[in-house]
Amino acid sequence: MGQLTSSHMEFVTAQARAWVEKLKCANCGNFLSYFPIHTTLKSQNICGRCPTPSETVIRNQLYELLSLQIQFPCRYAGQGCPANKFPAEIPQHELQCTFKELKCPTQDFTDCNTKVCYRNLITHCQVKHRDLFLEKGLFEFPLGWYHKHDGLLEHRNQLFIVRRKFRVEDNLFQISVTPSECGEDTVWLYRVHLTCGSAELGVKGNTKVGVTEIFLDSLVTQKGKASKISGKLFVMKSSNPKIVKDDIKALPLRNVFPSTKSDSTKGQMGFRGIKSESLGKMVQKRKDRLPFYASRK
Known part of the structure; x- marks a missing residue:
């Protein structure tokens, strides 16, 4: 039996690619x-990316x-992706x-409706929305009146959406901080340091x-005599997935900036410069309990 030549192999590969190109979803046009x-009564194949049609369908297990x-x-x-993957991948x-x-990612608070390749997302925001970035995580807001700001933070080639609000009536x-991630279920920790x-x-x-x-x-x-509050945001990636649970108890309030006071005053200080009696008023709440999170410009 003769061996397959390189030209023959190329022909077979081209034929296989042409065959694969025919395996497309009848609904979205992507590969099956x-x-x-699922196969419909009209013999149309629908991929798992699409909602199951309301009409009667049969799962095409033989094709799978x-x-x-x-x-x-x-x-x-x-768009340029060179990957070829098995269905399981x-x-x-x-x-x-x-x-x-x-x-x-700024579409909720700007007029930008641009679609951007994920690998170019940071570059797009730096060019089009430079004014929204928190340089080195620094920000400030005035005392005495309502303040709301939606912005961006870049950290280790990761883009974050940072939304802030200050309610003057109760000093809240x-x-x-929301990562603009590409499908990675990564937990990011952050610290907020405020001074007045x-x-x-x-x-x-x-x-x-x-x-x-x-x-x-x-x-x-x-x-x-201060008329504003200054802040700095620190972001870090969690190395331990167990550190964060879907519960506010995962990050209890505690002193993350050790006191510089003498030992005689440590019993009276929960945070530097903040008396412990006020700590009872500090709370962390879940996103779904706060109407401001969904508000738009």
Whole structure:
């Protein structure tokens, strides 16, 4: 039996690719590489990316079995993704593919409706929304009146949406930090350090809890001649997935900025410059309990 030549192999490969190109979803036009695959009464095949049609459908288990060993191009091949994956690998790859197109993360608070390739997301925001970035995590807001700001933070090639609000009637400061991730279920921890005059306050939060609330009564009462509150946001990636649970108890309030006072005053200080009696007013609440989080410009 003769051996296959390289030209013959190329022909076979081209034929296989041409055959795979015909395996497309009748609804969305993507490859039939995302299970389950359903067949309608009209013999149309629907991929698992699409909602199951309301009409009677049958799961095409024979096709699924036969296609398990086929490598399909990524659905974002047209945007430049070179990957070829087996059906078992497709869902995770599509979730994390850096060639996928996303809506601009600022669309909730700007007029930008641009669709951007994920790998170019930070560059797009730096060019189009430079004024929204928190440089080195620094921010400030005035005392005495309502304040609301939606902005961006870049940290280790990751983009975060930072939403802040200050309610003057009860001195309540709210902040949420949301990663603009590409399908990765990553937990990010953050710390907020606030100062007003000589008074300081620190508190922890995380991207799973949602919104962190901090009552600033102690800062305001010790403001002296200060007319604004300055803050700095620190973001870090959690190395331990167990550190964050879907519960506010995952990040109890505690002193994250050790006191610089003498030992004789440590019993009276919960945070630097903040008396412990005011700590009872500091709470962290879940995102779904705060109407401001969904508010738009």
